[in-house]
Amino acid sequence: MAAAGRVQSEDQFLCSICLEVFTDPVSTPCGHNFCRSCIFEHWDKNEIYQCPMCQKAFDPRPELYVNTFISQMVAQFRLKVQHKPNISSSDQQAAKPGEVPCDVCTGTKLKALKSCLVCLTSYCQTHLEPHLTLSGLKRHQLIHPVENLEGRMCRKHDKPLELFCKTDHTCICHHCTYSDHRSHDVAALKEEHEEQKPELKKTAAEIKQMIQERRLKIQEIQRSVELSKNAADTETAEGVEVYTALMESVQRSLDQFLEKIQEKQRSTEKQAEDFIKELEQEICELEKRSTEVEQLSGSEDHLHFVQRFTCVKAAPPMKTWTKVSVRPPSYEGTVVRAVSELKDKLTEDMKKVVKAELKRVQQYEVDLTLDPDTAHPRLILSDDGKQVHTGDKWKNLPDKPQRFSEGVCILAKQSFSSGRFYFEVQVKGKTGWDLGVVRESSNRKGGITVSPQNGYWTIGLRNGNEYKACAGPSVRLSVQSGLQKVGVFVDYEEGLVSFYDAGSSVLIYSFIGCCFNHQLLPLFSPGLNAGGPNSAPLIITPVHTE
Structure with missing residues (x-):
């Protein structure tokens, strides 16, 4: 009986089915307790005999007997509640910030002692007395005071949310296990x-x-x-x-x-x-x-x-003014x-x-190396990957997806998808070439129309003195004779591609307002050999500043 004397909370004597204090408590083989009438009614409505708490199934239906020990503890609890001394309002404390106030108090709100899940109201000691003495209210479920009591109740069954459905990831009441969440994986909220x-x-x-x-x-x-x-x-x-x-x-x-x-x-x-x-x-x-x-x-x-x-x-003769005049400048x-x-x-x-x-x-110079896997079969690369010129014969190379099939072009190994970069290329002694950047996903097979619309931002030289920007349509460029080195600058975020005469520090042309949303690769085309006059290579050179 010493254990019964230590029981302080009504929560320990509530049937999880009716949510009331046990009446004729019985124990299932798995050790959970219910009102005798509640568990029998539960099993009568279901074909499978399961424990409502742990879902353990029994076959055949077990014989259940009143648990005398639990019955004695319930009786002790009821007696203790009936003789619990009253506390005067003057001995109670006003609710402090963060504490749950009594919903019934007018004026100064006292600290709530319990919350009722049936009334959905929190009570101080004085206003809690009817729940401890009146038989009709004694069956209500009282819990430690909490706020937002409505949120703790099942909207469908108006019962406390005491279980968690792992299948639907939501809190439910016991009645939900008989309807919407039947046969779902359910666990007690405490677990x-x-x-x-x-x-x-x-x-x-x-x-x-x-x-x-x-x-x-x-x-x-x-x-x-x-x-x-x-x-x-x-x-x-x-x-x-x-x-x-x-x-x-x-x-x-x-x-x-x-x-x-x-x-x-x-x-x-x-x-x-x-x-x-x-x-x-x-x-x-x-x-x-x-x-x-x-x-x-x-x-x-x-x-x-x-x-x-x-x-x-x-007298001396006078001056002849006939031919004298003032002409406007x-x-x-x-x-x-x-x-x-x-x-x-x-x-x-x-x-x-x-x-x-x-x-x-x-200052945004990058170190570039030519990518042989992208080179047209007629192009010849230096061992260090910094020079390229056009040969007279086609090499027998594998037709890789990234290789140019008709355009006599090659790309750098390095690609860029943000920031700024700059490189310089020697074009001395050439009569034709193309330089710039290309979108990585742009077409490299067959005939290529070089333009920004197709992912190419380039300038070029034709016939030794005809410079153009491949802007779709082409733009004729005025370039001083003796152009030997071209600088290419790209600002990815600004959508800018600029070409400079690196020798005389003159801006040749700029593509502005470009929309870059893919990787960009530097492009080089030494042009056709044209019988020898255009045999000089394009050379990627380091930047030398004065």
Whole structure:
């Protein structure tokens, strides 16, 4: 009887079928206890005699007898509940944050002592008394106080969720095992709880790892943003400097142009002023002579007349102005010459900008090696995989999927799917070639139309002096004679492919706004031999910066 005296919770005396305190408790051969009427009714409804708790089957149907020991403990529990001393409201504590409050209390909410799964209500000691004394309420199932009681009840059977269906991965009540979850793999929540505990630790560790990974990713993104900001600030400063210099050049050119125009105008005005001044002086002199002639015309003094008229006639002759004129200056070609000079100046400035830009992209140099498995059968490679030229004979090579069958091309072994890369190729002494990058999945068999639409971003030379960008349609390029080395730069994320004259630091052409979503491989085509003039090889060379 000492064991009975230690029983403190009604939960230990509840039948798992009716969820009430045992009435005539009986024990199954597997050791679980039920009300006698409950287990008999359960077996009467089912063809298989199973324990509702552990699902153990019995054949034939076992004989069950009232468990006197459990009956005595139930009786002791009922007696103890009936004589349990009352606790005054003043001795009870108000519910603290995180504790379950009594749902019945008004004003100050006291700490709940029990929650009823039938009433779906939590009670303090005072409001719990009816459940301990009234016969109708004594059959209700009381548990330790919890929140969200509705969520602990089966919505279909209005019974507590005490089992876990491993088949459907959901919590169920005992009645569910007779209907929707019949013959499913079912376990008590306590057993499932113990089973899932190790998984919880593993899940907690995984979550912490994921949190750490995401924090590191945040730091990585923040570093990227900081690097981007620094790069943007640097590029902005350099851009402002370049554009300021260009604007100053334009302004100086404009000032010089205006000064030339104004100088011509000032010269014309000065010439006109000098002519007018001289003419005004002669007019003044002629007016004086005119006045004297008028005076002499009325004179009767013969001596005076002859003397003065002789002086008038002896005056020096005046300048002949018939052929004198002020011609407006010619401004024809002034604007053209000024703009031409400005263009030359801007071209020089542009060369400086491109040279600086080329130095920046050259830092993304990659070491490339030609891939013989992609080479057209007429191509001949050097032992180090850095040179390729076209031979006159077809080699007997296996027709691999990656090999070009008609286009006299070869690819590099290295491929790229992000970031930036740069390489240089010597084209000295050649009359025809193609260079660029190609999408790894692009067609290499049969006749190939080289264009961005087909996954090719290339430029080329034909007939020794015809340069073109294979932009679909082709774009004629203006390239200075003597091109010996081509630099190729790719920015995968920006969708940019640029080609440079690496010798004179001139930008030849750029494909912009490209959409890269596959691996890219550098492409080389030394062109047909054409009887010998185009026999020089394409050579992948290391970058040499000044």
